[in-house]
Amino acid sequence: FNPLGWTRTDFADVPLPAFMRKAKAVDVSTGLEVPSQIVRQGAKTMLRVLAPNIPSVGYKVFEIRGGLDTTNGPAATVSGSTMENEFYRLTLAPDGAITSLIDKTRGNRELVRNIGGKLINDLGGNRSGTVVVENAGSVSVTLRAISNSPVPHATRVTLYKGIDRVDIRNEIT
Secondary structure, rough: OOOOOOOEEEEEEOOOOOOOEEEEEEEOOOEEEEEEEEEEEEOOEEEEEEEEOOOOOEOOOEEEEEEEOOOOOOOOOOEEOOOEEEEEEEEEEEOOOOOEEEEHOOOOOOEOOOEEEEEEEOOOOOOOEEEEEEEOOOEEEEEEEEOOOOOEEEEEEEEOOOOOOOEEEEEEO
16 A cells, blocks of 8 residues: 555565465566565565555555566675665675665765764774675565674665665664
8 A cells, every 4th residue: 555645666575374485476457476575584484575656545456376486686786795776886894884875876976975984874893794695586685784893783784676765774682
């Protein structure tokens, strides 16, 4: 459902039953498969569905079927600790600081500036830790940085296909 006064594209996370290991989503009105991927959120397994062009103050219906999304390409490419979609190229430091964020829709403008040794999402550590791909599929890609500097924490940064948004989630562990 889109309660806004304009058409929008967004994602929805739908809980999957424990027995369902493979799932995909189909737009009921067109019969076409839409980008979807299985993601794990703690102990929960979800199907993340990309819901494109939801009409203003309207809705679309999607059916969850068995099988995997095989018709849609990846949401973003990943090379080491850098990921890139059609909107952004983002580099994540091992401690969860964002060292580079290029806005590709504005002439490859760099949005990160080092001010007094601090960057975007910088907790003030020594840049130690590890960066891994937590989830990657046709809807989103999430990089996770785990660090003990300056305090034990995990940072998750997500880019989406077709959505001009960067999600950042920090958790002090």
